[in-house]
Amino acid sequence: MELRDRICVVTGGASGIGQALCRRFAAEGARTVVIVDKDADGALATADAVGTQGTALTADVTVEADIEAVVERTEAEIGPIDLFASNAGILGFGGIEAPDSVWESVWSVNVLAHLYAARAMIPLMLERGGGYLLSTASAAGLLSQPGDAPYSVTKHAAVALAEWLAITYGDLGIKVSCVCPMAVNTAMLRGGAGPAAQDTGGSEGSGASRPETQAAAVAGILSPERVADSVVAGIRDERFELDRGELDVERHDGGGLQIELGNGIERQRLHITQLAAA
Numbered sequence: 001m002e003l004r005d006r007i008c009v010v011t012g013g014a015s016g017i018g019q020a021l022c023r024r025f026a027a028e029g030a031r032t033v034v035i036v037d038k039d040a041d042g043a044l045a046t047a048d049a050v051g052t053q054g055t056a057l058t059a060d061v062t063v064e065a066d067i068e069a070v071v072e073r074t075e076a077e078i079g080p081i082d083l084f085a086s087n088a089g090i091l092g093f094g095g096i097e098a099p100d101s102v103w104e105s106v107w108s109v110n111v112l113a114h115l116y117a118a119r120a121m122i123p124l125m126l127e128r129g130g131g132y133l134l135s136t137a138s139a140a141g142l143l144s145q146p147g148d149a150p151y152s153v154t155k156h157a158a159v160a161l162a163e164w165l166a167i168t169y170g171d172l173g174i175k176v177s178c179v180c181p182m183a184v185n186t187a188m189l190r191g192g193a194g195p196a197a198q199d200t201g202g203s204e205g206s207g208a209s210r211p212e213t214q215a216a217a218v219a220g221i222l223s224p225e226r227v228a229d230s231v232v233a234g235i236r237d238e239r240f241e242l243d244r245g246e247l248d249v250e251r252h253d254g255g256g257l258q259i260e261l262g263n264g265i266e267r268q269r270l271h272i273t274q275l276a277a278a
């Protein structure tokens, strides 16, 4: 899909990867970029940077009514949403000892918010015969690595949800892409503490202990702009998995994906439909 003249919504647009996506979508000629974030000032700052194509909305993506309101308001005041990017995400530090409150808050932002966006958008997109859902997961959603279990597990779930949506609605015109970068130079990587970190007193993890930071030691740190470049190229080609950093991916005859990390870890992924056919 080309982004020219499209109406795009980006959650987590106040900072980091989301902010870079907003700027890049505008540079590609998007008609309007709706910057959604719970950080109202940050969303306004991104809208200012985007210029006349940018508009800011304050919302908490873990509240389904907030996502519904974003969709309803955008469709009523601007027009039909062509692309909804579920990008907002938070860290979740710790292992099995991490309290339920951490698991629940990370699950809400990293997974349920993507579900709420799909629930709000898919009926509208089906009615008009197409649309695009973008999901920011992570390389931590493709490869299990030591460290923050709530983050890694919820990112695996985000990839799974995106795959399920792609398989279920792809033939009905709804395109899905899932962004899976390794370490990206944003507030999150620099040790930014999300609510989950505060729940654990901020003592159980830091940017340095995160899977993506450990991976960066192998593969280097990406800039948010580099991720946005790769996302735009992937949307243009309508590819499912975007930006695996240095992950080396080959398509195999069976249609599955062989994903290799530079340090020798590898994992085979097969889509459910392909497994069923095997």
Ligand SMILES: NC(=O)c1ccc[n+]([C@@H]2O[C@H](COP(=O)([O-])OP(=O)(O)OC[C@H]3O[C@@H](n4cnc5c(N)ncnc54)[C@H](O)[C@@H]3O)[C@@H](O)[C@H]2O)c1
Pocket: 011, 012, 013, 014, 015, 016, 017, 018, 036, 037, 038, 039, 042, 059, 060, 061, 062, 087, 088, 089, 090, 109, 136, 137, 138, 139, 180, 181, 182, 183, 184, 185, 186, 187, 188, 189, 192, 212
């Ligand atoms: N930085 C990395 O190394 C990296 C790597 C791979 C994937 N990711 C993913 O990329 C996405 C963006 O992360 P980033 O690195 O740009 O982080 P960031 O902290 O710079 O930006 C995240 C944004 O999400 C917003 N947000 C958080 N919770 C919200 C909520 N409940 N409602 C509305 N907005 C909310 C924050 O206010 C912030 O503006 C996340 O999903 C993250 O997991 C990050």
